[in-house]
Amino acid sequence: NAGVTQTPKFQVLKTGQSMTLQCAQDMNHNSMYWYRQDPGMGLRLIYYSASEGTTDKGEVPNGYNVSRLNKREFSLRLESAAPSQTSVYFCASSELTQGVGTIYFGEGSWLTVV
Amino acid sequence: KNEVEQSPQNLTAQEGEFITINCSYSVGISALHWLQQHPGGGIVSLFMLSSGKKKHGRLIATINIQEKHSSLHITASHPRDSAVYICAVVSNFGNEKLTFGTGTRLTIIP
Numbered sequence: 133n134a135g136v137t138q139t140p141k142f143q144v145l146k147t148g149q150s151m152t153l154q155c156a157q158d159m160n161h162n163s164m165y166w167y168r169q170d171p172g173m174g175l176r177l178i179y180y181s182a183s184e185g186t187t188d189k190g191e192v193p194n195g196y197n198v199s200r201l202n203k204r205e206f207s208l209r210l211e212s213a214a215p216s217q218t219s220v221y222f223c224a225s226s227e228l229t230q231g232v233g234t235i236y237f238g239e240g241s242w243l244t245v246v
Numbered sequence: 247k248n249e250v251e252q253s254p255q256n257l258t259a260q261e262g263e264f265i266t267i268n269c270s271y272s273v274g275i276s277a278l279h280w281l282q283q284h285p286g287g288g289i290v291s292l293f294m295l296s297s298g299k300k301k302h303g304r305l306i307a308t309i310n311i312q313e314k315h316s317s318l319h320i321t322a323s324h325p326r327d328s329a330v331y332i333c334a335v336v337s338n339f340g341n342e343k344l345t346f347g348t349g350t351r352l353t354i355i356p
Contacts, residue, residue, distance in 0.1 A: 163342055174250065174332070174346035182342070190343070222289065231277030231336030232296060235344065245314040 135159065138238035145213040145245045153241050155210040155223030161236075163226045164206035165190075165208040166198060167242075170203055175222065176226040213245045249273050252333050253345035261356055265320040267350045269333030272314065276338040280307050280318050283330040284348065292318070292331075325354045 138155045145151055160245065162183045167175040177190030179198040187198050193218060197209045206225075210217055220242050226235040253268045269278070282293040293300050293307040295316065300307050304323075309316040320327055333347040 165343075172348060174248070174348045175334075176346075177343055180343055183261070204330075222307065224289075226342070227344040228277075228313075228336065230338075231275065231342065232294060234291045234294060235279065235281075237281075240287040240289075 136223055136225055136238040138221075138241055140241060141239065142242045143244070145210070145243065147214060147245060149213050150209065150211050151213065151243075152210075153221055153223070154205070155207060155238060156205045157223075157225040157236070158204065159177075159225060159227075159236065160203065161225040161227045162203070163205050163228060164200065165235075166196075166206070166208045167181040167189075167222045167224065168192065169222060170219050178208065178221075186218045209232060210243075212224065213243075215245045248347070249345050250333055250335055250347040252331075252350050254350060256353075258353045258355065259323055261324060263323050263351065263354075265296045265323050265327070267318045267331050267333075267352070269316045269318070269347055270314060271333075271335045271345075272344075273335065274310075274338045275314075275335045277336045278309055278316050279334045279336070280316075281332040281334060283332060285329065289332070293326075299343075302342065312328070320352075323354045325356050328353050 166178040181200040184203045223238040253348045280296040293308040304321045330349040332349045334344040
């Protein structure tokens with residue numbers, strides 16, 4: 133079972149470069165998420181998609197854009213990377229009803245911006 | 247003050263010890279999740295609680311809704327339990343977004 137697949141696993145960017153993190157899930161979930169994880173901080177929500185065609189900003193959306201291409205795929209784009217975006221990024225999907233259910237995470241993408 | 251607070255931040259114990267990790271939250275919630283993050287980075291869901299207690303193998307999770315507190319217990323701890331344990335809550339405001347604690351890093355020494 134693939135679950136949630138995100139790519140790439142590692143990436144080094146120069147300041148100002150752009151890149152897209154790809155995420156796909158095979159569980160037919162409506163909800164998908166992008167988080168970033170920084171040392172000493174909990175996972176923070178960047179963007180959230182409750183269903184195909186809808187996206188909402190999370191806690192830390194600045195510098196990012198997202199696309200919910202279809203029910204399976206939810207991509208995160210950095211248009212002009214900055215060193216402050218050096219982080220570990222996690223994609224997740226779930227089918228929560230009033231918080232009840234299971235959330236599934238991808239393996240993480242380690243991004244370094246120099 | 248963070249909406250979700252975990253304690254301790256770091257915990258080192260000997261193999262076989264009984265482990266308790268605590269999570270306190272300040273908002274009304276519809277559910278609380280316990281997650282485990284392995285040293286390689288992968289995150290897996292352990293429990294989802296909306297009331298009471300759940301048990302899976304050597305892991306037990308409890309929640310007290312009135313006190314806004316949850317605990318994760320590990321009995322007969324083993325080095326393979328070494329990981330970061332993360333508490334996350336879903337508020338009862340109607341959306342399905344999780345708010346995460348900063349995690350507890352557990353190290354079990356053989």
